Amino acid sequence: QVVVVIGCGPSGTDISRDIAGVAKEVHLASRWSLSATSEKLPGHANMWFHSEIDRAQEDGSVVFHDGSRVKADVIMHCTGWSLFHCSSCRATGWPAFCRGDSSSHLRMRWCET
DSSP: OEEEEEOOSHHHHHHHHHHTTTSSEEEEEOTTSOTTOEEEOTTOTTEEEEOOEEEEOTTSEEEETTSOEEEOSEEEEOOOEEEEOOHHHHTTOOOEEEEOSSOOSOBOOOOOO
16 A cells, blocks of 8 residues: 655654555655655655645545655554643543644643542
8 A cells, every 4th residue: 555654753754664564655744844855765665755745635646745746545644642631631530632733752641630
């Protein structure tokens, strides 16, 4: 399968390398790359590094900011998550998940009851 991994932090990079051994192609997209990036990664026959995704189309095509495109079978979001205090979890003591803004690490804080 052709896999697009969104996010090139520690998780996205590790997952991309792991699945490169079984996937037909792996395309790693990053918002931190140059807008004209679309290059094969050294040491990997089937991995490419791309600029941020511009859009995904109904036919499964993923279009990157540099204009390149791939037809993806799978799109994985590896953009980082955080745990935070929220009003609904204070009563239970369970953490709540939220999307991390710039962190690619899992942070956990238990809610106080």
